[in-house]
Amino acid sequence: MKSDHHVILRVVTKTLIPIIFLFALYVQFHGDFGPGGGFQAGVIVAVAVILYALIFGVPAAMRAIPPVFTRSLAAVGVMLYAGVGFWALLQGGQYLEYQALFHEEPGGHHGQHVGILLIELGVLFGVSGAMLTIFYAFAGRVAEIRDEDW
Template sequence: MKTDHHVILRVVAKPLIPIISLFALYVHFHGDYSPGGGFQAGVIIAVAVILYSLIFGITPAMKAVPPWFARSLSALGFIIFGAVGVWALMMGGNYLDYDALFNEEPGGHYGQHYGILFVELGVLFAVAGSMLSIFYAFAGRVTEIKDEDW
């Protein structure tokens, strides 16, 4: 008869992981007005998935968020970040010059707001995808070593 010694952790983690993810969105969208932003939100999202994998196992975590999705998310984040800079260059400004995005006068409202939002979204995707990819790479190696050694 096999007993589950992690019942309390599993019961606590099930409602806690969505709350952690929701907090990541809060940190991301309030990064313009308070401490936080894309980097911090990306790390928090990755921590939610890593917590899930530590409690429920690496295989269920890789089924929930596959490694190919983490790599694709990371690549998409870098593309979004770079695309905002190229967009500013194409509009006649400097790289990541938000005022040039909509051909506004310096200090315009739309360019600053949407430029920062897109860049922070790219950073969130890049950081979350990169952190998960690194975790999956290390977790996969530990699993291989355990299986071979035992």
């Protein structure tokens, strides 16, 4: 019979990860009304994956969320952020001028709301993708060092 002395950690982690992701969504969408937003939510998403990697192993985390996906996620985040700015420029406004997105008068709220949501989503993607890419790079280097003969 196989003895798994990490069973409690594994069960608790499997229970916590969905709650951590849910909290990240709360922080992301509450950022319009209070403290929080894309950067904080991106770090929280990365923490959930890093917790998974610490408990189940980095190779398991890399199978669940491949490094190519984390790099792509970071790139999509930057493109989304920049794309909102260029959208405003194409509409005749200044870079990241949210009222220009829908040709609103100054003080309009629809463009500002949509613009901020898209910008914060881009930041979420960029930060979580970058944090996980950095973690995978460091974790992979540590695994290489461990495998070398000293």
